[in-house]
Amino acid sequence: MLPMLAAQAASGPDAALADALAGIVGVANVLADFPDRLAASRDRAPLATFAFRDGLVPGVLPRAVVRPGTHDEVARVLAWAHANAVPVIPYGAGSGVLGGAIPLGGEIVLDLKRLNRLVAVNATDGLATVEAGMNGGRFEAALAAQGFTCGHLPQSLHMSTVGGWLACRGAGQNSTRFGKIEDMVVGLRAVLADGTNVEVRPAARRSTGPSLRDVFVGCEGTLGIITEATLRIWTRPEAELPLMLSFPDIASGLEAGRRIMQAELRPAVFRLYDDTETAPRTKDLAGFVKGRVLAILVFSGIERLASLERDLAREITDALGGREEGDAPYRHWLAHRFESYSPPWQASGHYMDTCEITGAWSRLVEMHGRMREAILGLCPGAHFGAHWSHAYPEGACQYMTVRLPPMPRADGLALHARAWDLLQTLTVEMGGSIAHHHGAGLLRGPWMAAELGAGGAAMLQRIKDALDPGNILNPGKLGLRGRDGAARVGGEG
Numbered sequence: 001m002l003p004m005l006a007a008q009a010a011s012g013p014d015a016a017l018a019d020a021l022a023g024i025v026g027v028a029n030v031l032a033d034f035p036d037r038l039a040a041s042r043d044r045a046p047l048a049t050f051a052f053r054d055g056l057v058p059g060v061l062p063r064a065v066v067r068p069g070t071h072d073e074v075a076r077v078l079a080w081a082h083a084n085a086v087p088v089i090p091y092g093a094g095s096g097v098l099g100g101a102i103p104l105g106g107e108i109v110l111d112l113k114r115l116n117r118l119v120a121v122n123a124t125d126g127l128a129t130v131e132a133g134m135n136g137g138r139f140e141a142a143l144a145a146q147g148f149t150c151g152h153l154p155q156s157l158h159m160s161t162v163g164g165w166l167a168c169r170g171a172g173q174n175s176t177r178f179g180k181i182e183d184m185v186v187g188l189r190a191v192l193a194d195g196t197n198v199e200v201r202p203a204a205r206r207s208t209g210p211s212l213r214d215v216f217v218g219c220e221g222t223l224g225i226i227t228e229a230t231l232r233i234w235t236r237p238e239a240e241l242p243l244m245l246s247f248p249d250i251a252s253g254l255e256a257g258r259r260i261m262q263a264e265l266r267p268a269v270f271r272l273y274d275d276t277e278t279a280p281r282t283k284d285l286a287g288f289v290k291g292r293v294l295a296i297l298v299f300s301g302i303e304r305l306a307s308l309e310r311d312l313a314r315e316i317t318d319a320l321g322g323r324e325e326g327d328a329p330y331r332h333w334l335a336h337r338f339e340s341y342s343p344p345w346q347a348s349g350h351y352m353d354t355c356e357i358t359g360a361w362s363r364l365v366e367m368h369g370r371m372r373e374a375i376l377g378l379c380p381g382a383h384f385g386a387h388w389s390h391a392y393p394e395g396a397c398q399y400m401t402v403r404l405p406p407m408p409r410a411d412g413l414a415l416h417a418r419a420w421d422l423l424q425t426l427t428v429e430m431g432g433s434i435a436h437h438h439g440a441g442l443l444r445g446p447w448m449a450a451e452l453g454a455g456g457a458a459m460l461q462r463i464k465d466a467l468d469p470g471n472i473l474n475p476g477k478l479g480l481r482g483r484d485g486a487a488r489v490g491g492e493g
C-alpha cells in the first residue's frame with residue numbers, strides 16, 4: 001500500500017534519534033522536518049514520480065536525513081546504526097531510476113553531498129582522488145580546469161555524484177572508448193555496516209585474491225558505503241570528430257557496430273537509433289531518406305589518430321550501405337546531451353520509463369523486434385523506441401523508452417509492471433543482462449535471481465549476511481532480503 005502524503009506528514013520527527021545523530025555530525029546536519037524527509041523519500045525512479053504526482057510517497061518517509069562531512073563521520077554513524085539496529089540508505093544526488101534510494105521502513109538517509117572535495121590530481125599517474133558526494137558536473141569541471149577529463153559523462157552528469165556512479169556501476173556517453181565506471185576506478189575508501197574502514201589502495205593492477213573493490217562497485221549501498229574513489233583521468237582530447245551516418249535498417253547499423261568494435265577501433269561515442277527514434281532527429285535533415293536509421297559516431301583524442309580511426313570506420317560502414325549525413329543531429333545531441341526528455345511526459349499523466357539491457361550482437365535485432373512487438377501490444381497508444389549505445393566487441397546496450405498513455409492509476413501501474421516483466425523476462429530468455437548501467441535498485445529485484453542464477457543469488461545473499469548481519473545497509477534492494485526477512489519483489493512499498 002502506498003501511504004498518502006498527508007498521513008506521512010503527521011508522523012513527527014524522532015527526537016531521540018536526531019539527538020544521537022547530532023552528537024556525531026552536529027545539529028545542523030541532522031534534518032528531521034517533514035520537507036527534508038519528503039525530499040529524501042524518493043529518487044528519480046518513474047514509479048516514484050507516478051506516486052508523487054498522485055499525492056503519494058513511493059515507500060515511506062525516512063526517519064531523518066543525516067549529512068556527514070568526513071569519512072570518519074560516516075564510519076561513526078554506521079557504528080551507531082549497527083549498534084542500534086537502525087537501517088541506513090546512502091544517498092548521493094537521488095538521480096537513480098530504479099528506486100535504490102527509496103526507504104521501505106525505519107531507515108535514516110545518509111546524504112553524502114558534504115563529502116564534495118576533489119582531494120588530489122596526480123597528473124603523472126593519470127589519477128584523480130575525489131570524495132564520493134562530489135557532484136559529477138563539478139568534478140568534470142574541476143578536472144577540465146587542469147586540462148583533464150574523467151571520461152565518464154552520463155546524461156545525468158550534473159544531477160549525480162561520483163559515489164552514485166560507482167554504486168550503480170554507471171556508464172557515460174563516451175563509454176565505448178573509456179569504458180564503464182568499473183573500468184575507471186583504481187582505488188576507493190568505504191565503510192562497512194558496523195563502521196569498519198576499508199581502503200583499496202590505488203594500484204595499476206594486483207593479484208591478491210578476489211577484487212575487494214568490486215564488492216563495493218555496483219553494491220548500491222547494500223554492502224558498504226563508498227566515501228572516496230581514485231579514478232583514471234585523461235588529457236582532454238585534441239579533437240572530437242563526428243561521423244553522422246544513416247543505414248538501410250537496424251541490422252546493417254548493428255553489423256557496422258560489431259565490425260567497428262571487433263576491428264579494435266575506439267569511437268568515444270556510438271549511438272544507433274531505431275526508426276522510431278530516428279524520425280524526430282532527422283525530420284528537418286536535408287536529403288534524409290525516410291526509413292533509413294541514424295547513427296552518431298564520434299572519434300576523439302589525438303587528431304591524426306582519431307581521423308584515421310574515422311576513415312577506417314567509414315570503410316566498414318560503406319560496405320554495409322552506410323551513407324554520410326549532415327551533422328545537424330550531432331550538434332543537437334551535443335547541445336542537449338545532459339537533459340532529460342521525461343518530465344513533460346510524466347507531468348501530462350503518461351507512464352513513461354526507460355529500460356537499458358545488454359545484448360550480444362548476434363541477438364540484438366531479434367531482441368528489438370520481440371520487445372517492440374510485446375510493448376506495442378500492451379494497449380492502444382503504447383510507444384516503444386530504442387537506441388544502441390555503449391558498444392563492446394561482444395555486444396551493446398539496448399536502451400528502450402516505453403510510454404503508455406494517461407489512464408486510471410491502477411491500470412497504468414499494472415501495464416507499467418507488465419512492460420517491465422516483458423522486457424526483463426525476454427532479456428534473460430535471449431541471453432542478455434537485465435541491466436547495463438542503471439543498476440537494480442528496488443525495482444529489478446524480481447528478476448535478479450534469473451539474472452544471477454539460483455547459486456549466484458544465494459551467494460550474493462550470503463555475502464550480504466556476512467558483511468551486514470543486522471541487515472542495516474539499504475535493506476531490500478538488489479533482490480536481497482528486507483528487514484522482515486522476505487526477499488523484495490520490487491514494485492511499490
Ligand SMILES: Cc1cc2nc3c(=O)[nH]c(=O)nc-3n(C[C@H](O)[C@H](O)[C@H](O)COP(=O)(O)OP(=O)(O)OC[C@H]3O[C@@H](n4cnc5c(N)ncnc54)[C@H](O)[C@@H]3O)c2cc1C
Nearest residue numbers: 092093094095096100154155156161163164170171221226
Ligand atoms: C535523466 C537521467 C539520465 C540518466 N543518465 C544516466 C546515464 O547516462 N548513465 C548512467 O549510468 N546512469 C544514468 N542515470 C541514472 C543515475 O543518474 C545514475 O545511476 C547515477 O550514477 C546515480 O548517482 P546518484 O549520485 O544520483 O545516486 P543516488 O540516486 O543517490 O543513489 C543510487 C544508489 O546508490 C546508492 N549510493 C549512492 N551513493 C552511494 C555511495 N557513496 N556508496 C554506496 N552506495 C551509494 C544509493 O543508496 C542508491 O541505492 C540517469 C538518470 C536520470 C534521471
